[in-house]
Amino acid sequence: MEIGIVGTGFIAGVLGRALATAGHDVTFGSRHPEEGDVAGGSGARVASVPAALTAGDVVVLALPGAAVADLAAAHGELLAGALVVDATNRMGAPVANARASLPDTVRYARAFNTLGGEVMARPVFEGRPADMFFSAPEADRPTVEALVAGVGLRPVYVGPDQEELLDCLFRLWVTLAVSQGRGRRLALRLLDGDTDR
Numbered sequence: 443m444e445i446g447i448v449g450t451g452f453i454a455g456v457l458g459r460a461l462a463t464a465g466h467d468v469t470f471g472s473r474h475p476e477e478g479d480v481a482g483g484s485g486a487r488v489a490s491v492p493a494a495l496t497a498g499d500v501v502v503l504a505l506p507g508a509a510v511a512d513l514a515a516a517h518g519e520l521l522a523g524a525l526v527v528d529a530t531n532r533m534g535a536p537v538a539n540a541r542a543s544l545p546d547t548v549r550y551a552r553a554f555n556t557l558g559g560e561v562m563a564r565p566v567f568e569g570r571p572a573d574m575f576f577s578a579p580e581a582d583r584p585t586v587e588a589l590v591a592g593v594g595l596r597p598v599y600v601g602p603d604q605e606e607l608l609d610c611l612f613r614l615w616v617t618l619a620v621s622q623g624r625g626r627r628l629a630l631r632l633l634d635g636d637t638d639r
C-alpha cells in the first residue's frame with residue numbers, strides 16, 4: 443500500500459516506521475523535509491506535504507487538529523476525493539476530530555485517535571494486540587483495516603461516519619490513562635467470540 447502521512451512528530455513517526463517496516467510504501471509529509479530523521483532506517487521517505495497528500499492509496503493526518511484547517515486551505519485540491527484517516531485530537535475542544543475542517547469530498551476515516559502513541563508503538567499485551575476501533579466508508583474498510591493491522595493493532599470496525607463515537611473513546615482513554623493516573627500503557631480490547639466480525 444502507498445501511504446502518505448502528514449506530520450513527522452510522535453504519532454507520525456510511530457505509525458510511519460511501523461508501516462514501512464511492515465513493507466508498505468510510506469511518505470512522510472513535512473514543512474521542512476530536510477530536517478530530522480523520523481524515518482529512522484525504516485525505509486520510509488520524508489518529502490513535502492503535497493508529496494504525502496498525493497502518495498497513493500491513503501493519507502493519514504498526524505498533525506495538530508487545529509492545523510488541519512490550514513492544511514485544507516493550502517492543499518484542499520489535493521485532498522479532494524482522497525481517503526483521509528484522521529488521527530488528530532483536539533484536546534479540550536467541543537469536537538475532537540477534524541472532519542469539519544476537511545473538504546466534503548474526502549473519504550473520511552477516523553482511526554489511531556483512541557490510544558496513546560506508547561501503545562501504538564508497542565501494541566501487544568500478554569501476547570495479543572490491543573484493539574483499534576475505527577470508522578471508514580464501507581468501501582474503504584479493507585484499506586483502513588490493513589493500515590491498522592500494519593501497525594500491529596487489531597482493527598475493530600464500527601461503521602461509517604462514527605467519528606463522534608470514536609471521540610468518546612478518546613475521552614475515555616484520557617480519563618483512564620491520564621486523569622485517573624493509570625498510565626499511558628493502557629488499551630482496550632473487545633471480548634467478542636466472533637473475531638472475524
Ligand SMILES: NC(=O)c1ccc[n+]([C@@H]2O[C@H](COP(=O)([O-])OP(=O)(O)OC[C@H]3O[C@@H](n4cnc5c(N)ncnc54)[C@H](OP(=O)(O)O)[C@@H]3O)[C@@H](O)[C@H]2O)c1
Pocket residue numbers: 448449450451452453454471472473474491503504505506507509510512513529530531532533554555556557558559560
Ligand atoms: N501523542 C499521542 O499519544 C497521540 C495519540 C493519538 C492521537 N494523537 C494526535 O496526533 C496528532 C499528532 O500528535 P503528536 O503527538 O505526534 O504531535 P507532535 O509530536 O507535536 O507532531 C506534530 C507534527 O505536526 C506537524 N505540523 C504542525 N502543523 C502543521 C501544518 N500546518 N502542516 C503540516 N504539518 C504540521 C509538525 O511539524 P512541524 O515540525 O513542521 O511543526 C509535527 O511534525 C495530534 O492531533 C494528536 O492529538 C496523539
